[in-house]
Amino acid sequence: MHLNEGQLIDLAEGTRPESAEPHLASCARCRAELSELRAVMSVAAGVEVPEPSPLFWDHLSMRVHDAVAAEATRPRGSAALGLGRASSLWSWRVLLPAAALAALVAAAAVSIRSPSDMGGGGSPAGTASIGGVDSGVDVARLVDDDPLLSLLADLAGELDWDDVVGAGLTTSSWSVDRVVLEMSADERRELRRILSEELTKS
Amino acid sequence: MARALAWTTPGATKLDWGLTVVQPNPAAAADAVSVRLHELGEPELVAACLEGRIGAFDLIVERHRRAVYQLCYRFVGNHEDASDLSQDVFLRAYRGLKNFRGQSSLSTWLHRISVNVCLNRVSVKAPQTEPIENEQHVDTRSESPSEHVLRGERAVRVRAAVARLPEKQRAALILRMYHDMSHQEIADAVGSSVGAVKANVFHALQNLKRLIGEDVR
Numbered sequence: 170m171h172l173n174e175g176q177l178i179d180l181a182e183g184t185r186p187e188s189a190e191p192h193l194a195s196c197a198r199c200r201a202e203l204s205e206l207r208a209v210m211s212v213a214a215g216v217e218v219p220e221p222s223p224l225f226w227d228h229l230s231m232r233v234h235d236a237v238a239a240e241a242t243r244p245r246g247s248a249a250l251g252l253g254r255a256s257s258l259w260s261w262r263v264l265l266p267a268a269a270l271a272a273l274v275a276a277a278a279v280s281i282r283s284p285s286d287m288g289g290g291g292s293p294a295g296t297a298s299i300g301g302v303d304s305g306v307d308v309a310r311l312v313d314d315d316p317l318l319s320l321l322a323d324l325a326g327e328l329d330w331d332d333v334v335g336a337g338l339t340t341s342s343w344s345v346d347r348v349v350l351e352m353s354a355d356e357r358r359e360l361r362r363i364l365s366e367e368l369t370k371s
Numbered sequence: 372m373a374r375a376l377a378w379t380t381p382g383a384t385k386l387d388w389g390l391t392v393v394q395p396n397p398a399a400a401a402d403a404v405s406v407r408l409h410e411l412g413e414p415e416l417v418a419a420c421l422e423g424r425i426g427a428f429d430l431i432v433e434r435h436r437r438a439v440y441q442l443c444y445r446f447v448g449n450h451e452d453a454s455d456l457s458q459d460v461f462l463r464a465y466r467g468l469k470n471f472r473g474q475s476s477l478s479t480w481l482h483r484i485s486v487n488v489c490l491n492r493v494s495v496k497a498p499q500t501e502p503i504e505n506e507q508h509v510d511t512r513s514e515s516p517s518e519h520v521l522r523g524e525r526a527v528r529v530r531a532a533v534a535r536l537p538e539k540q541r542a543a544l545i546l547r548m549y550h551d552m553s554h555q556e557i558a559d560a561v562g563s564s565v566g567a568v569k570a571n572v573f574h575a576l577q578n579l580k581r582l583i584g585e586d587v588r
Contacts, residue, residue: 174573175566181576182547206573209580214548216529218441221450226436229454233432233461240465 172199181206413477420468428468432461435481438550442482445545446489448534456492460485475556482550483560486542490561525583532582540575543568 172180172190179185180193180203187193193200352360408430411419419427439460444453463484471480533541542561546552547568554565561568 175569178569178573205580206576209576209583210548212525212583213529213533213544213576213579216526216533218444218530219450221440221454225454226433229436229440229457230429230432232458233436234429236458236462237428237465240462 171196172202177203177206181210414473417468417471417473417477428465431464431477435478436461438478439481439485442485442545442550443489445530445533445549446486446541447492448531452492456485456488459488459492463488475559479552479556479560482546482552486546486560490538490542528583529579532579535582536575536578539563539567540571540578543571544575544579547572 170192172192176185176190177199180187180190193203408416408419408424408426411427411430416427416431420431436457440453440457443456443460444450447453447456460481464481467484471477475483533544536544539561543557546557546560547554552560554568557563557568558565563571
């Protein structure tokens with residue numbers, strides 16, 4: 170009885186020694202078949218896939234990244250994985266401080282530009298009042314004390330969200346992650362120092 | 372409260388930033404900064420990905436894109452389809468990552484997805500490879516000796532022949548010969564038995580011999 174397909178493959182691949190198949194020594198047909206299999210394997214094994222352009226790999230990564238980003242931002246229910254939730258959480262970690270900052274700047278801009286309009290039943294002029302709750306923070310003084318916040322307050326009076334997006338002043342969770350990834354050791358140390366400093370204040 | 376702010380505009384050459392700290396867990400914040408994704412092993416990278424660190428999946432793609440592309444290329448025999456299929460593979464991997472249990476290596480898992488994506492695509496779209504005798508893909512860097520040219524032409528014929536094999540034979544041969552998967556791993560990947568995989572490899576080699584004929588000596 171001749172060797173079957175599995176036995177011949179095991180012999181051709183070398184996972185089974187020829188000595189384990191006594192039939193082979195006495196059967197010219199099986200020996201020829203095994204020899205042909207090895208020859209085809211030898212030819213096929215040496216064939217590589219043509220190397221694409223060096224630019225292709227980054228292009229492929231970018232295509233995948235964009236597709237994944239689109240997947241993650243799809244409405245809940247159409248996204249097929251829990252990753253969408255994690256990504257949303259990550260987005261919120263970025264968006265929350267941005268929203269808080271925007272609220273501060275907006276409040277500052279309003280109070281600086283028209284403090285007298287804030288009178289009546291509202292908060293005292295120059296004091297932030299958000300959602301009807303008086304924060305007790307003198308925003309005008311805070312902004313006046315910091316030239317950078319002052320500049321932002323001025324800018325906020327001129328810009329709307331579309332302007333901000335159009336000017337490329339927004340960021341995304343991915344770009345933040347990327348920036349961290351690309352930091353040098355010194356930059357990471359500095360970031361860690363500032364983080365620690367800020368955390369001890371809060 | 373943040374004391375300084377800076378926005379980076381596109382094209383800026385130097386990063387400058389200030390911080391607003393909202394992280395409720397200082398230890399976690401420090402960890403997030405100190406852990407370099409590139410230093411993570413496979414399981415940690417998958418975990419980081421599931422935690423929502425988008426850069427982690429980018430890194431998975433970077434590490435495995437060549438193997439996935441090559442597998443797809445061998446399946447379809449052309450760059451354009453292989454490129455599209457590779458993207459599909461990674462998108463499907465992203466969707467299914469939460470189901471990855473680490474029972475096999477990530478590369479084996481990705482190979483399994485690749486085979487399924489390729490088989491699905493191939494079943495609705497015939498491979499666009501040219502007939503072997505009309506093959507146009509010649510090595511344009513053919514300023515080399517004639518033997519090198521002949522080897523290049525033979526490689527083209529073999530790749531085209533592989534892409535013309537019946538689906539299951541093609542999958543078994545590619546995974547076994549070019550991606551070093553065991554018969555058992557291939558059987559798991561294609562939903563088959565070890566015996567069937569060996570039979571498919573056997574018939575794939577026989578068909579390959581017939582298709583490339585005179586080159587096998």
